[in-house]
Amino acid sequence: MGCAHAVFWRYIYKSGIRMEFKKKVLDNGLTIIGEVNEASLSAAVGFFCKTGSRDETPEISGVSHFLEHMMFKGTEKMTALEVNEAFDHLGAKFNAFTSEENTVYYAAVLPEYLQEVSSLWSQLMRPSLRDDDFNIEKNVIKEEIAMYKDLPQFDVMDQCRALHFKGHPCGNSVLGTNESIDALTADQMREYFGHRYAPNNMIVACCGNFDFDELCSLVDSACGKWTPDEAPREISTYAGSLEQTRQSKDSLVCEHICLLSGAVSMQDPRRYAGSLLSMIVGDQTGSRFFWALVDNALAEVAAMHYETMDGTGCIYSYFRCNPENAEKVLQIARNIFAELEKDGINEQELQKSKNKVLSAITIKSEQPMGRLTNLGLNWVYSQKYKSVSDDVEAIKAVTVEDVNALIKDYPLSKFTNFTLGPKA
């Protein structure tokens, strides 16, 4: 198979290290991107499939995540044990994750094993999805659902998200429920796989010390015959339900409070201002939440997390505190949001949060595995290459006015609230 688009390249000089970006698109639509850094001691490769719980209907709730588990169960030629042995034989640090919008399979290896591990992933992307494996893995999925039930900080965010996006696909649960997993059939999974894992709905991304042409030639011979398909996604804006619910549980001692406010999408250039805002308000230290809630011991945890999504976005605020403080904590959070909407942020806190974000980018990008997810997801959402320097420049360019305008457009005070806590 030849390539539909010409290979192009770009050099980035950062800390004296040369990084080179390359891209190739196969005739069937499978895109291969690479960021080559010959100074790296390792390489990381990932298959990114643009599918997740928001692409599911209620009848197949949880199928994307269940399918991610099943992808490790082998092909017509390999059993699950042989797959695991093959990865371990390469010393690969490998795994996968499923979100509301993406399913990502990745591995980090020493440079000499990159071709072999990429070959392995290429084969696994066309799995056998055997009934026996499907039935055993159902138990594992249900154990994972149970595990998250015992992690209230995750449970509360999951339930808050469902409440916020009530009726909108973005509120779909990644894990599904015991009932939806019990009802799911292997045929339904095969049908879903057939459409969603089409080459035009996937990309291959690679970072670190590797040979791009050799990788392309391998992926082309392994995946070039895959057939393209339609894999649509419903994109619609949604303001959020803004409802409030508290659920009590016998097992809990603390109050776990989650607030969900609207925010800009992954495609929106204002996302850089959004990530700085979330750091100003809710970083672990030195943020507005920190000084108003953690420093004075009203809450042990008070954090803000900005999640960019396809066509939309949301900002989570999470607080863990003694149930006696719950009302006060919530009122203080409301006051912080009101102050921000009235007076905005100041230059000093913006500069501080920029320094934090910039050093985080530098440290994370030094390892190929730390860089891979950003590289891949940037392409999935925007079909554009963003180097570390591009991200650094975009962060540096954000002004106080940019952040304040964002606060006006997406007021944090308009939130959905889900709380988990002990029985009164």
Add this chain to the structure above:
Amino acid sequence: MAPFNRGLYLFESIYDMTERFDKHVLKNGMTILGEHMGQVGSVAFTFQLPCGAAQFKKGCCGAGAIITDWIFRGAGDMDSRALIDALDGLGLHRNCTVSAGFLSMGAAMEASSLEKAISLYSDVILHPTLEAKQFELSKMLAANDIISLDDDPRSKVMMTLREQFYPKPLGSPAMGKLEDVQSMTVDQVTAIIKQRFNLSKSTFAIAGKYNFDTVVKQLESLFDSEQPEIDTTITTGETGDKYTHIQHKGAQVHIGLMTSTVTVQDPNYYNAMAAVSVLSGGMSSRLFTEVREKRGLCYAVGANYNGLKQAAGISCYAGTTPDKAQETIDVIIAEFDKLGKDITESEIARAKVGLKSSLIMQSESSSSRANGIAGDHYLLGRVRGIEEIKENLEKVSVETVSNFLKNNKFDGYTVVTIGPESVKV
């Protein structure tokens, strides 16, 4: 096979260039260690102070949790807010933790912030304000953290496990005991800081992009003061109960299991690491295959090497719904028991390549390396180079691991469960 060989060659040559250690000892005994990493623009450092959880007197369990919060509430001429603003202003990624033998605090950053960061940390270590009002807040946060552990059964099971497994006081939880934390006073904790922030027994480790001469000069001017003698020996006592069950109305039974093995100083250390890797190194390992893949008993199951200076163990965690808890622990114990009997060449090959890959990938992170060299210095009195570790891993074989396990049979298991049901062990 061409790319295979070329890749390997590149890797070796890069490492030959970058594996350089620096060492300097200040007049007061404080050790400074460094490792240059040619390929990075960041730097990370860690201060290791003889203020470990196993060194606190009776009634002070949890002093470390209070200290790590309190010392950042003002230092030098800065109040709490000025100090945090200064640290955050440099974009530092900070950590401050307490383990059995020491308290470590450090940060990772862009290399240009190094000098200012060291200067701020010198104020935190040498001149913390230690206000009584701030003490009460640190104490309250530490107490609330202990209470909230009930909402995190997975962490609680492993913390309780270490406490029961290690001879007292080695497994003392850094987080502390609620009654101790609530009754500690400003004077008690101030005295601990004055005594235990002793520079003569401290280590400063740095990795990444830095100039060693400049770092030494700065540390000399800030830290090279005379220090009183301090005893850092830990006298150990009895271990705890073999089985502990904590009732909890959660969705799963959280199982923790631990058994003794050799410490990092032991010549058999690399055989022990390989044995743990056969048991739980990757997805083809025995625990993952037998417990999750074949039987679907758990989502999370795994074992780790857990080493202190004085003792070490292999710890295992599994989380499962109550109806599967007994079968899960039975399968896990069976796998531990038969580990020494039938190890294959293929398993050892996978264990070795897995351990070597982890080693090299960790060496790409300045934080991992700073903590690694500080840890080596504490446990071994010297720093191991990547080449030394690789050579030792190369010597591991089916025969060495099998002999090690034959001569060092697991002498029983310490088990802790948290959940709606207990198990029989």
